[in-house]
Amino acid sequence: MYSFSDVDLNxxxxxxxxxxxxxxxxxxxxxxxxxxxxxxxxxxxxxxTVLVDSSLPREFIASYFRLEDNLPLILDxxxxxxxxxxxxQRYHGLRLIRQEPWECMxxxxxxxxxxxxxxxxxxxxxxRMFGEEINEGFYSFPDATSLADACESDLCECKLGFRTxxxxxxxxxxxxxxxxxxxxxxxxxxxxxxxxxxxxxIGEKVAxxxxxxxxxxxxxxxxxxxxxxxxxxxxxGDEYFGGGGSVSVGVSVSVSVSVGGGGGGGGGxNSKLNNHKMGEWGRRYFGEYCGYAQEYLYYCWRMRE
DNA sequence: AGCCAGGCGGTCA
DNA sequence: TGACCGCATGGC
Numbered sequence: 001m002y003s004f005s006d007v008d009l010n011x012x013x014x015x016x017x018x019x020x021x022x023x024x025x026x027x028x029x030x031x032x033x034x035x036x037x038x039x040x041x042x043x044x045x046x047x048x049t050v051l052v053d054s055s056l057p058r059e060f061i062a063s064y065f066r067l068e069d070n071l072p073l074i075l076d077x078x079x080x081x082x083x084x085x086x087x088x089q090r091y092h093g094l095r096l097i098r099q100e101p102w103e104c105m106x107x108x109x110x111x112x113x114x115x116x117x118x119x120x121x122x123x124x125x126x127x128r129m130f131g132e133e134i135n136e137g138f139y140s141f142p143d144a145t146s147l148a149d150a151c152e153s154d155l156c157e158c159k160l161g162f163r164t165x166x167x168x169x170x171x172x173x174x175x176x177x178x179x180x181x182x183x184x185x186x187x188x189x190x191x192x193x194x195x196x197x198x199x200x201x202i203g204e205k206v207a208x209x210x211x212x213x214x215x216x217x218x219x220x221x222x223x224x225x226x227x228x229x230x231x232x233x234x235x236x237g238d239e240y241f242g243g244g245g246s247v248s249v250g251v252s253v254s255v256s257v258s259v260g261g262g263g264g265g266g267g268g269x270n271s272k273l274n275n276h277k278m279g280e281w282g283r284r285y286f287g288e289y290c291g292y293a294q295e296y297l298y299y300c301w302r303m304r305e
Numbered sequence: 306a307g308c309c310a311g312g313c314g315g316t317c318a
Numbered sequence: 319t320g321a322c323c324g325c326a327t328g329g330c
């Protein structure tokens with residue numbers, strides 16, 4: 001049992017916000033399957049610490065929850081307006097999680113045009129069918145070889161819909177070594193994104209999720225239907241779409257993005273951005289930690305009412 | 306019954 | 319480039 005004291009980590013927000021799919025809350029404990037292990041975690045209110053029950057090394061747990069991220073600094077750097085500030089205040093302690101890249105890739109390929117409960121169900125079925133049983137009722141996420149070699153009828157039982165073929169072909173590329181995740185860590189955000197999008201079934205949104213949640217690219221800003229809605233609602237005014245992104249904060253933004261295209265400084269840039277342009281806007285507006293901004297906005301929007 | 310869900314790939318103008 | 323469509327499945 002590990003004890004982490006004085007950490008800005010809210011398990012409820014972090015594990016419920018929709019970035020991970022293999023955690024469930026059971027009374028006071030969060031129970032999840034991570035890298036082939038069952039992990040239990042809960043807050044101890046009295047001592048204001050996070051307790052983690054796991055046979056994995058303590059350093060792994062700290063890395064998984066990204067405890068090395070300087071959350072106050074990050075949140076301060078994305079605190080650009082009253083909308084994001086509301087989300088930051090309401091869900092303070094939400095941290096990005098450092099997922100295993102292979103599992104993250106398949107999970108978000110499965111997430112296309114699906115609700116979160118449906119995604120969780122698909123991953124559960126895949127794990128039960130092709131993973132290893134850890135404890136009673138808990139199954140590891142299947143490795144690439146298992147999915148690459150899966151027979152068609154078994155895979156079809158997992159009800160992945162039109163994603164079935166994509167998943168198996170991606171698994172074959174990973175199993176063959178034709179696709180290597182290690183290379184992505186060496187690339188910058190844009191190059192790694194292009195590389196991921198060479199895989200059938202990975203577009204801009206899925207690539208951004210993989211980069212943000214498993215490849216340490218916090219300058220990634222995934223635009224899905226929810227983010228599209230929240231940006232259209234709160235950020236449609238000209239004041240958010242003018243030139244020069246950085247307002248305050250001593251963090252220099254090194255994310256180079258060309259939004260212009262035509263017209264230069266003309267107004268009306270905000271009219272009906274497509275998903276691609278909205279991603280570019282998000283990266284420029286929120287800066288190098290825009291991935292955190294995206295996640296706070298996403299969760300806040302999903303929890304409205 | 307019809308629409309939406311952490312979209313993508315293809316086509317057509 | 320922009321708009322539209324089909325793609326399986328499940329929840330409301």
